[in-house]
Amino acid sequence: MTLTPKRAQDSLVQMTELVLPNDTNTFGNLMGGRLMYWMDIAAALASMKHCSAPVVTASVDNISFENPIKLGNVVHIESKVSRAFTTSMEVHIRVWGEDPVQQYRYKSNEAFMTFVALDPNGNSRPVPKIIPDTEEEKKLYESAMSRRQMRLILSGKMKPEDADALKAFFSI
Numbered sequence: 001m002t003l004t005p006k007r008a009q010d011s012l013v014q015m016t017e018l019v020l021p022n023d024t025n026t027f028g029n030l031m032g033g034r035l036m037y038w039m040d041i042a043a044a045l046a047s048m049k050h051c052s053a054p055v056v057t058a059s060v061d062n063i064s065f066e067n068p069i070k071l072g073n074v075v076h077i078e079s080k081v082s083r084a085f086t087t088s089m090e091v092h093i094r095v096w097g098e099d100p101v102q103q104y105r106y107k108s109n110e111a112f113m114t115f116v117a118l119d120p121n122g123n124s125r126p127v128p129k130i131i132p133d134t135e136e137e138k139k140l141y142e143s144a145m146s147r148r149q150m151r152l153i154l155s156g157k158m159k160p161e162d163a164d165a166l167k168a169f170f171s172i
């Protein structure tokens with residue numbers, strides 16, 4: 001069965017949350033774990049939008065928290081599928097904080113997560129390919145293969161000698 005490719009933009013999910021006291025650490029900033037929970041949901045929704053099927057989180061790439069988000073600030077999370085492979089999808093997630101009183105936004109962090117589509121029996125199932133349109137979508141699409149190979153090597157699912165895209169990347 002051939003699945004019709006879909007535009008990256010069509011998978012876009014925008015989530016907005018308010019940092020409440022129960023979301024914070026002892027410094028009055030958003031807890032990393034709470035943010036990762038929201039990111040996981042936003043990214044899962046983007047991948048489900050793309051493949052029209054239930055998904056599970058297969059992996060989370062490294063996340064660096066660049067700026068803390070303060071109590072009472074707003075969290076904006078944007079997620080979009082950057083590339084789809086056979087049954088898995090890489091999702092790009094970006095996070096900003098916003099001071100709703102002073103009305104300025106600041107970047108918090110970004111990450112890549114991978115989701116796998118499942119059929120009713122819980123087996124992985126094929127997903128549609130992605131069509132990147134914008135320059136940014138094309139860059140993310142192109143670089144996704146090296147990121148995929150890196151995470152598969154790190155999880156012990158690929159031999160380093162089979163990672164063609166990574167070899168090409170490092171030989172530049």
Ligand SMILES: CC(C)(COP(=O)(O)OP(=O)(O)OC[C@H]1O[C@@H](n2cnc3c(N)ncnc32)[C@H](O)[C@@H]1OP(=O)(O)O)[C@@H](O)C(=O)NCCC(=O)NCCS
Nearest residue numbers: 056057058059085086087088089114116124151152155157
């Ligand atoms: C993710 C999962 C479905 C993969 O199952 P699997 O038996 O390893 O399946 P396969 O080897 O057939 O791989 C299926 C896809 O997952 C991808 N995959 C597997 N492990 C991966 C990893 N660590 N990182 C990224 N992708 C991964 C494979 O590359 C493959 O993608 P492709 O079809 O696009 O090439 C399975 O490990 C699982 O269910 N994990 C638990 C998921 C979960 O519960 N998440 C919530 C957090 S606990």
